[in-house]
Amino acid sequence: MLFPKLLEPFLVLFGYLHFKLKSSRYCYKDKQAVDHDKFKSLKKLLCESYDNIPFYNEKYSAAGFDPHKDFNCLSDFNKVPILSKREARENQDKLINHAKSQFCLEFKTSGSTGNPFRALISPRHWIIEQSCIWRHWSWAGYKFRDKMAIVRSHVPKNDNDLIRIDKLRNFHYFSPFHLSDKHIEFYLEKMNEFGITFLRGYPSSILAIANYAQKHPNVKLPKFKGILTASERLAENDKRKMEKYLNAPVFNHYGLAEQIVMFGGCEEGTHLHNYEEYGHLELLDIEGSSFKRSLELI
DSSP: OOOOGGGHHHHHHHHHHHIIIIIHHHTTSOHHHHHHHHHHHHHHHHHHHHHHOHHHHHHHHHTTOOHHHHOOSGGGGGGSOOOOHHHHHHTGGGGOOTTTGGGOEEEEOOOTTSOOOEEEEOHHHHHHHHHHHHHHHHHTTOOTTOOEEEESSOOOSSTTOSEEEETTTTEEEEOTTOOSHHHHHHHHHHHHHHTOOEEEEOHHHHHHHHHHHHHOTTOOOOOOSEEEEESSOOOHHHHHHHHHHHTSOEEEEEEOTTOSOEEEEOTTOSSEEEOTTTOOOOOOEEETTEEEOOOOOO
16 A cells, blocks of 8 residues: 555645755765765665565676665666666566555656656655755745745646645645636736735746736736746756746746656856756667766766
8 A cells, every 4th residue: 555645745745844844955965975874875775686686686696786885985886777768668567665655655757758657655765756846946935834836737627627625734726728828818817916926837837927928918927936947958048038027937847757866046047056965877888779878077
């Protein structure tokens, strides 16, 4: 049995506390300390996988890799056999540590490639996920329970269910499937009524609202402090249009449903930061069906 969804509000609060007590300062730790933390976490994860998941035991053994003996510093990660997406898809059920799966949260990818992927995430990692997101939003000036409009993650049952409110977090969800001029006009009216200060959504959804504002220069817009985009590629010209016509800076975020790596933009607005405490990032040079560890993150 998976971790009950009824406990999600508690995980949200734990995520916020983790942000306040740890993640808000983690990005300022020196590289040596960060690398030490990453090594300890990776050592534990690799050894647990080797000991408790037959698929990894067989894969590592076939490559002559025993994490207990062969993983002694962060650079030893080069010895870890690479798991391809094809292997992961073909062996989804074999990648699970069944001793811990009953306490997990289940997430699924969007299936944009035609093959949705099911991932089981530990509650602890989901707390870190929320913590990193809180930090990303804090760079935009967001504070817990600031009123946020979210044009994503809501599938209405009918046309009378276009808006859903999460009272705990003060989130106001708007359907991303209803973005005609008529609907956007209605959304903006409700955002003004609710006193919304942050706008979050898919880049395509936010762009639709920016296009509406461009076409209707006299429309009354909420006083947005920041715009938070995620889950789609954000083109630079679209970012400039959002900022121009919605009168607020854009803070972009990139993550995965599998919750492996996460990036986010800060108030400087020029690049995305890799969140080191979230996951270990490795860039690979792909040649056909083979992989080379030859790229370096700058």
